[in-house]
Amino acid sequence: MHKIILHEVGPRDGLQMEKETVPLEFKIKWIQAGMDAGIDIVQVGSFVNPQKVPQMADTDKLCAHFMQPGMKPKAVILSALVLNEKGVDRGMACNVEMFCMGVSASETHSRKNTGMGISEALTRIIAMAKVVQAAGKKVQVSVQSAFGCGYEGAVPEGRVIEIVGRYLEAGVRAISLADTAGHATPDRVEKLFAALRQLDDQVECACHFHNTYGLGLANCYAAMRAGVGYFESAFAGLGGCPFTAVAGGNVCTEDLVHMLQHMNLRHDVKLEELTRIAADVSRFFKRELLGVVYNTGAIP
Amino acid sequence: MHKIILHEVGPRDGLQMEKETVPLEFKIKWIQAGMDAGIDIVQVGSFVNPQKVPQMADTDKLCAHFMQPGMKPKAVILSALVLNEKGVDRGMACNVEMFCMGVSASETHSRKNTGMGISEALTRIIAMAKVVQAAGKKVQVSVQSAFGCGYEGAVPEGRVIEIVGRYLEAGVRAISLADTAGHATPDRVEKLFAALRQLDDQVECACHFHNTYGLGLANCYAAMRAGVGYFESAFAGLGGCPFTAVAGGNVCTEDLVHMLQHMNLRHDVKLEELTRIAADVSRFFKRELLGVVYNTGAIP
Numbered sequence: 231m232h233k234i235i236l237h238e239v240g241p242r243d244g245l246q247m248e249k250e251t252v253p254l255e256f257k258i259k260w261i262q263a264g265m266d267a268g269i270d271i272v273q274v275g276s277f278v279n280p281q282k283v284p285q286m287a288d289t290d291k292l293c294a295h296f297m298q299p300g301m302k303p304k305a306v307i308l309s310a311l312v313l314n315e316k317g318v319d320r321g322m323a324c325n326v327e328m329f330c331m332g333v334s335a336s337e338t339h340s341r342k343n344t345g346m347g348i349s350e351a352l353t354r355i356i357a358m359a360k361v362v363q364a365a366g367k368k369v370q371v372s373v374q375s376a377f378g379c380g381y382e383g384a385v386p387e388g389r390v391i392e393i394v395g396r397y398l399e400a401g402v403r404a405i406s407l408a409d410t411a412g413h414a415t416p417d418r419v420e421k422l423f424a425a426l427r428q429l430d431d432q433v434e435c436a437c438h439f440h441n442t443y444g445l446g447l448a449n450c451y452a453a454m455r456a457g458v459g460y461f462e463s464a465f466a467g468l469g470g471c472p473f474t475a476v477a478g479g480n481v482c483t484e485d486l487v488h489m490l491q492h493m494n495l496r497h498d499v500k501l502e503e504l505t506r507i508a509a510d511v512s513r514f515f516k517r518e519l520l521g522v523v524y525n526t527g528a529i530p
Numbered sequence: 531m532h533k534i535i536l537h538e539v540g541p542r543d544g545l546q547m548e549k550e551t552v553p554l555e556f557k558i559k560w561i562q563a564g565m566d567a568g569i570d571i572v573q574v575g576s577f578v579n580p581q582k583v584p585q586m587a588d589t590d591k592l593c594a595h596f597m598q599p600g601m602k603p604k605a606v607i608l609s610a611l612v613l614n615e616k617g618v619d620r621g622m623a624c625n626v627e628m629f630c631m632g633v634s635a636s637e638t639h640s641r642k643n644t645g646m647g648i649s650e651a652l653t654r655i656i657a658m659a660k661v662v663q664a665a666g667k668k669v670q671v672s673v674q675s676a677f678g679c680g681y682e683g684a685v686p687e688g689r690v691i692e693i694v695g696r697y698l699e700a701g702v703r704a705i706s707l708a709d710t711a712g713h714a715t716p717d718r719v720e721k722l723f724a725a726l727r728q729l730d731d732q733v734e735c736a737c738h739f740h741n742t743y744g745l746g747l748a749n750c751y752a753a754m755r756a757g758v759g760y761f762e763s764a765f766a767g768l769g770g771c772p773f774t775a776v777a778g779g780n781v782c783t784e785d786l787v788h789m790l791q792h793m794n795l796r797h798d799v800k801l802e803e804l805t806r807i808a809a810d811v812s813r814f815f816k817r818e819l820l821g822v823v824y825n826t827g828a829i830p
Contacts, residue, residue, distance in 0.1 A: 382830060413829050415792045416751040433698045443829055444785050444822035448748040451716040455755070485744050522744035529713050529743055530683060 235460040236487070237271040237436065238264050240511075242311055243480055244468030245285050246276070248350070248515070254288045256514060258295060260465065260507050262302075267503035269483075270295075271307040271463075272495055273330065277317030293324035307368065311412075311510050313344065323363065329362045331355050332372030332408065335390045336379035339410070343374075352393060356400045363402070370436065371397050372406040376422070378413025387422055394426055403432045406462060409449065412442025412470075412478050416452030423456035436460035441467060441520065442478035447489055450481060461486060466508035467520035478523070482521040484508055488528055501528055534796050535760040536787070537571040537736065538564050541592070542611055543780055545585050546576070548815070554588045556814060558595060560765065560807050562602075566789060567803035568796075569783075571607040572596075573630065573762075577617030593624035607668065613644065622665065631655050632672030632708065635690050636679035639710070643674075652693060655678035656700045657799030663702070670736065671697050672706035673703055678713025678720070687722055693722045694726055694733070704734045706762060709749065712742025712770075712778050716752030723756035738783075741767060741820065742778035747789055761786055766808035767820030782821040784808050788828055801828055 275289030309328035334340040463483040470478030484504035508524035607683035609628035625805030634640040737753040763783040770778030808824035
């Protein structure tokens with residue numbers, strides 16, 4: 231019924247806030263295991279300034295490693311986040327297959343994150359997306375803070391729809407709505423994705439939820455109710471800042487797959503492989519992580 | 531749109547597995563605070579053998595306390611669980627307003643829990659429900675393990691529908707489906723509650739989910755999609771056995787209310803009061819509990 235696509239963003243969104251730098255060999259091991267488990271797309275990192283985000287400094291190496299012949303299953307797509315033109319050049323140089331990029335629907339978040347307002351950032355992202363598409367690469371554009379912003383609070387739906395409209399006009403149809411702050415509730419998720427469908431029935435919607443307030447899986451289900459089958463999630467529910475009261479991790483990959491499999495979907499994915507990755511990640515960071523199923527095991 | 535009813539089962543289902551006995555004064559404080567916060571129904575305990583479940587030994591005292599004139603807001607209903615005829619007598623003696631009782635849809639769970647098979651237990655429960663109704667009291671009947679069983683695995687939907695049919699035949703319309711093991715997934719929740727509606731459009735459905743595999747709030751949303759607005763939940767997500775790998779707590783009351791309020795429902799409930807209860811419960815047990823919002827605070 232639903233075509234489900236799993237985009238593992240743990241190596242990027244899951245790790246970028248972690249203070250302890252993960253050695254390249256661990257990243258390779260976790261990414262490899264995710265590919266072997268049956269994940270469709272893996273976001274290995276982001277092409278940002280290594281001085282600013284040391285955790286992402288090895289993104290070029292990771293891409294180069296997995297793009298060597300025979301180093302990944304052919305069906306698996308390697309993605310990376312790019313923030314600017316320099317990132318696009320780096321991604322091209324190491325042959326990454328899919329470029330992810332986006333703008334925030336919150337003016338404040340956009341300025342804090344990129345130094346640009348929404349309008350300027352959007353123009354720039356659209357230009358980048360066109361370059362990437364022209365080069366024959368896959369591109370996914372996102373709207374960050376699509377369901378609310380930690381700085382601004384509520385984000386008007388109209389603003390999200392306007393940004394998506396601009397993406398569609400530019401000929402980019404793979405669009406992700408990211409709930410950066412974890413403010414989404416399932417009713418609004420259904421409503422907003424339904425509105426996107428109305429804009430263009432060829433739009434390929436992805437959803438990217440954070441579990442800050444425990445609503446991640448409820449929001450994933452709501453997205454499915456609106457016809458969305460493309461999920462971005464992170465192993466062990468990693469993500470967000472571990473040093474604040476608000477442990478705003480991503481939706482946990484293995485918990486999501488567990489739910490999907492008990493909804494009779496994606497039985498091809500090896501859940502046990504995924505829980506083993508989560509357990510290994512937990513051992514690496516020497517703490518309990520937010521995922522549930524790697525602790526409890528699956529429903530028997 | 532939705533009429534929402536909140537039934538706090540923390541003092542019963544939340545506490546019954548806790549080894550450390552909670553003094554009467556703490557229970558009174560937590561229950562009082564829940565009533566003040568705007569909870570509609572509070573399940574104060576169960577009329578079971580105090581030797582077998584010492585944590586529930588003060589249920590009669592709690593009922594008697596809150597049924598004194600002026601000790602609770604008039605709109606709040608006091609409920610308790612009864613397992614047998616003796617429990618009904620005790621409930622009548624201390625004037626409890628609502629009697630909750632049920633049978634399991636799993637033969638194994640039924641026998642382990644009551645020493646009776648489903649059929650015998652059902653006959654007995656229906657007879658008890660009629661006695662309670664005849665005495666002018668409210669009654670709610672439930673189907674436990676309605677979405678799967680830790681012993682038997684999958685539970686056929688047909689069996690749940692059959693039990694509900696028997697309840698309806700007997701003239702009992704307040705029916706709760708309890709996911710005792712936490713096996714429910716949102717698709718099946720929608721399907722099963724929709725099927726119940728088809729049996730009788732006057733049925734008053736309640737849902738009772740456990741968060742064992744992280745699916746509690748997703749299941750609550752799915753129940754809402756099927757027209758259910760009556761939720762049973764426990765403060766701080768308490769419940770289940772804390773000494774196993776599977777921390778199968780109830781859906782957390784304050785997390786549920788938080789979700790509902792961000793869906794523009796039940797703004798009358800004082801969320802901050804509820805998070806204060808959860809924080810106090812956490813201090814009492816000297817451990818972090820499963821609720822999220824008592825730690826993070828609400829979405830700003």
